[in-house]
Amino acid sequence: LAHTTRQVAQGWETRLRIGFNSLLPAECLFPAIREFYELGVPVDVQ
Known part of the structure:
Protein backbone atom coordinates (compact mmCIF):
# COMPACT_ATOMS: atom_id res chain seq x y z
CA LEU A 1 0.00 0.00 0.00
CA ALA A 2 2.82 2.40 0.84
CA HIS A 3 4.46 1.70 -2.52
CA THR A 4 1.22 2.37 -4.38
CA THR A 5 0.67 5.57 -2.42
CA ARG A 6 4.15 6.84 -3.35
CA GLN A 7 3.58 6.08 -7.05
CA VAL A 8 0.28 7.92 -7.12
CA ALA A 9 1.79 10.84 -5.18
CA GLN A 10 4.53 11.10 -7.83
CA GLY A 11 1.90 11.23 -10.58
CA TRP A 12 2.23 7.64 -11.81
CA GLU A 13 -0.60 5.17 -12.10
CA THR A 14 0.13 1.71 -10.73
CA PRO A 42 7.48 0.47 -11.40
CA VAL A 43 4.22 0.43 -13.36
CA ASP A 44 2.54 -2.84 -14.28
CA VAL A 45 2.09 -2.82 -18.07
CA GLN A 46 -0.61 -5.20 -19.28
Whole structure:
Protein backbone atom coordinates (compact mmCIF):
# COMPACT_ATOMS: atom_id res chain seq x y z
CA LEU A 1 0.00 0.00 0.00
CA ALA A 2 2.82 2.40 0.84
CA HIS A 3 4.46 1.70 -2.52
CA THR A 4 1.22 2.37 -4.38
CA THR A 5 0.67 5.57 -2.42
CA ARG A 6 4.15 6.84 -3.35
CA GLN A 7 3.58 6.08 -7.05
CA VAL A 8 0.28 7.92 -7.12
CA ALA A 9 1.79 10.84 -5.18
CA GLN A 10 4.53 11.10 -7.83
CA GLY A 11 1.90 11.23 -10.58
CA TRP A 12 2.23 7.64 -11.81
CA GLU A 13 -0.60 5.17 -12.10
CA THR A 14 0.13 1.71 -10.73
CA ARG A 15 -1.08 -0.05 -13.89
CA LEU A 16 -1.05 0.73 -17.60
CA ARG A 17 -3.36 -1.42 -19.68
CA ILE A 18 -2.83 -1.26 -23.45
CA GLY A 19 -5.48 -2.30 -25.91
CA PHE A 20 -4.91 -2.72 -29.62
CA ASN A 21 -6.66 -4.17 -32.62
CA SER A 22 -5.46 -6.38 -35.43
CA LEU A 23 -4.81 -3.52 -37.86
CA LEU A 24 -1.26 -3.27 -36.56
CA PRO A 25 0.91 -6.16 -35.39
CA ALA A 26 1.60 -6.26 -31.65
CA GLU A 27 5.33 -6.01 -32.42
CA CYS A 28 4.77 -2.33 -33.24
CA LEU A 29 4.16 -1.68 -29.54
CA PHE A 30 7.29 -3.41 -28.24
CA PRO A 31 9.78 -0.55 -28.81
CA ALA A 32 7.55 1.94 -26.99
CA ILE A 33 6.96 -0.47 -24.10
CA ARG A 34 10.71 -1.14 -23.86
CA GLU A 35 11.43 2.61 -23.71
CA PHE A 36 8.80 3.00 -21.00
CA TYR A 37 10.40 0.24 -18.90
CA GLU A 38 13.78 1.96 -19.32
CA LEU A 39 12.38 4.92 -17.39
CA GLY A 40 12.52 2.71 -14.32
CA VAL A 41 9.00 3.49 -13.16
CA PRO A 42 7.48 0.47 -11.40
CA VAL A 43 4.22 0.43 -13.36
CA ASP A 44 2.54 -2.84 -14.28
CA VAL A 45 2.09 -2.82 -18.07
CA GLN A 46 -0.61 -5.20 -19.28
